[in-house]
Amino acid sequence: MTTAVDPYAQLRPTSPARFLYALNPLAKFVAPLPAMLALVFVRDAATPLAFAALAYLLLLIGARFTVRLAGILGLAVPLGILLIGFGLSVWTDATLVSGTGAVLQLGGWTLYAGAVQVGFATALRLGAIVVLALLPGLTTTGPDLVRSMVQQLRVPYRIGYTALAAFRFVPRFGHELDIIRQAHRVRGSHGGRGPFAAIARWSGYIVPLLAGGIRHAERVALAMDSRAFGAYPDRTERHLVPWRARDTVFVALFWLVTVALSLLLAPWGG
Structure with a gap:
């Protein structure tokens, strides 16, 4: 079956290596979801760093490199982690981390190493979640997402x-x-x-x-x-967004990597 070119799909791969654009939008949303959920419960810094590195690698390889992508990955995300980490470090209850060494002292106020560790670990978790969310966000168009939800999830x-x-x-x-x-x-x-x-x-x-x-x-x-929108229970789709074998492989591999990183790095509930 021959389908027409989608006039609204502005994101297109410039080479076969830019594989993220060719994946089903649902696959790009489902694949990082377990990792994002796992990052909610971990307390260390190594696990979010690993997942952030994985997301960075996929974006740099599978997405078209633009000024916008460079600004987000090279400036916005690191700066946001630094600001949030410092803010959370300041707001951490000093009585809970008073047994750790002092990093900064201003008069009667002391910034402890434990507060810095807690603050930046939380900031790294938030940053990793954001970067994982960028996988579908930067490589998916709204029309394609809606079509995949209608065609695969049977959303009306x-x-x-x-x-x-x-x-x-x-x-x-x-x-x-x-x-x-x-x-x-x-x-x-x-x-x-x-x-x-x-x-x-x-x-x-x-x-x-x-x-x-x-x-x-x-x-x-x-x-x-x-155009008789809503007159019939089903709608004929001009542009198909199928679920292919590569989507299944991408989701399965991402889930396997998520499980491996979680078991190797995360001290759950620590």
Whole structure:
């Protein structure tokens, strides 16, 4: 059966090595799920580091390397771990870790090594979970995810495609807000500075933005009605997102690696 090219699937592999784009979206969501659940219960730093390294490796090999990916993996994630780790270290109850060595002293306040260990271990867990979530997040389109849920999970297409249509309102609102701002600048009604000027400026954006959203919702509703959306229990899919053998292999291998890393590294409940 020949299927048409999906006009909305903007993410496409540049080479056969970029294998994450060719996987079923559900496989990329299901595969890291046990690892993400395991990271909720572990207390050490080695396990989240191992899972984060695994996710980094898969993204660097299987995803298209872009400035956005480099910024997320090279700057946003490490900086977030450092900030969260330091914040949690400061907020850790000092009486629980007073038996460890002091790392920093400011007057009567002491930052203990145990607090730093607890804070950064928790931050690493959160960072590893985020990086694992980036596997499907950076290599999956919304339409493909909805199609896979409808085709494999048997989610009613009325729910899936209605949610997708609502989700598409977000970039639409951003585009219309930019147009409204440009129109205000052309008319010279951008206002001055200060909190009251900002409130007045944003109040001038709300009415045309809501009006544009209502018009867009009416057009979408008319387009869906003209295509008899919801008239039948099943919907003919123009673009198929099948579950292939490679999806099963990817999920199975990821689960095996998850079990191996968890058993080798994690002191559960410690």
